Amino acid sequence: MPLLQARGLSKRYGGICALDDVSLDIHRGEIYALIGPNGAGKTTFFDVLTGFCTPDAGGIVFDRVVLARGEVRAVAARGIARSFQNARLFDDLTAFENVLIGHHGRLAAGALDALLRGRRTREEEARAAAFARHLLDYVGLGEHAGTLAEALSYGDRRRLEIARALAAGPLLLALDEPAAGMNPSESAALATLLRRIRADGTTVLLIEHDMPLVMGLCDRMAVLDAGRKIAEGTPAAVQGDPAVIEAYLGRGRHGG
Numbered sequence: 451m452p453l454l455q456a457r458g459l460s461k462r463y464g465g466i467c468a469l470d471d472v473s474l475d476i477h478r479g480e481i482y483a484l485i486g487p488n489g490a491g492k493t494t495f496f497d498v499l500t501g502f503c504t505p506d507a508g509g510i511v512f513d514r515v516v517l518a519r520g521e522v523r524a525v526a527a528r529g530i531a532r533s534f535q536n537a538r539l540f541d542d543l544t545a546f547e548n549v550l551i552g553h554h555g556r557l558a559a560g561a562l563d564a565l566l567r568g569r570r571t572r573e574e575e576a577r578a579a580a581f582a583r584h585l586l587d588y589v590g591l592g593e594h595a596g597t598l599a600e601a602l603s604y605g606d607r608r609r610l611e612i613a614r615a616l617a618a619g620p621l622l623l624a625l626d627e628p629a630a631g632m633n634p635s636e637s638a639a640l641a642t643l644l645r646r647i648r649a650d651g652t653t654v655l656l657i658e659h660d661m662p663l664v665m666g667l668c669d670r671m672a673v674l675d676a677g678r679k680i681a682e683g684t685p686a687a688v689q690g691d692p693a694v695i696e697a698y699l700g701r702g703r704h705g706g
């Protein structure tokens with residue numbers, strides 16, 4: 451059974467159909483890309499998936515659990531971590547502290563325990579700190595643990611955001627344009643990191659406009675255009691699909 455099954459998702463904003471009856475499956479252990487021209491509905495799909503907005507119709511099954519509309523926010527707790535188009539970091543905290551915050555939701559000890567600084571809490575905090583250090587090494591930021599987020603380069607900020615998302619221990623890592631603004635060597639390092647995340651068992655969903663990157667990286671992809679899914683399959687299959695070529699080139703657009 452797929453990790454995620456989206457069925458018949460629709461979302462309107464006034465007269466605009468941002469999502470129009472979109473269904474797709476994401477399998478465990480794959481890198482799945484969502485592509486399409488500007489305004490195609492990619493971010494809206496992420497918003498629905500992560501509970502930022504409620505679909506007008508349709509539903510999602512994630513990790514075998516049917517999520518009723520309006521309950522989608524519970525998904526985050528069930529294992530979807532998201533990064534945003536513009537990294538949302540705490541600029542005045544260090545890289546280490548930013549990752550620790552990502553882990554916070556997983557700490558089991560309650561607020562009272564934390565107040566009393568019980569042994570269990572201290573042990574959990576020590577484990578969280580060790581895990582945060584591990585994640586910083588994992589994304590290649592080990593040397594920057596004590597650096598304020600605001601002092602990091604653009605590419606490093608994006609990687610810190612990924613480390614923070616991983617700190618929540620997600621089954622699905624959903625990344626909104628992770629390579630946007632990166633130079634070619636940063637993009638190559640990102641691709642290596644995402645392959646490693648996949649190899650280590652986390653499923654990856656990404657929105658990405660960098661076609662060479664996404665074509666070389668993802669296992670399967672869906673193409674959205676004006677809210678509709680117009681193609682789905684391997685990069686090779688999608689690349690040659692006439693509907694996709696029309697969506698990108700037929701109207702003089704360049705993939706946005």
Ligand SMILES: Nc1ncnc2c1ncn2[C@@H]1O[C@H](COP(=O)(O)OP(=O)(O)OP(=O)(O)O)[C@@H](O)[C@H]1O
Pocket residue numbers: 463466467468486487488489490491492493494495706
């Ligand atoms: N909160 C909102 N209110 C009104 N319209 C919205 C809202 N969010 C999205 N839309 C509209 O829905 C459509 C789909 O937008 P969406 O951001 O999902 O597209 P996208 O594929 O992510 O585009 P891009 O590649 O430019 O980020 C667009 O026409 C957009 O203007």
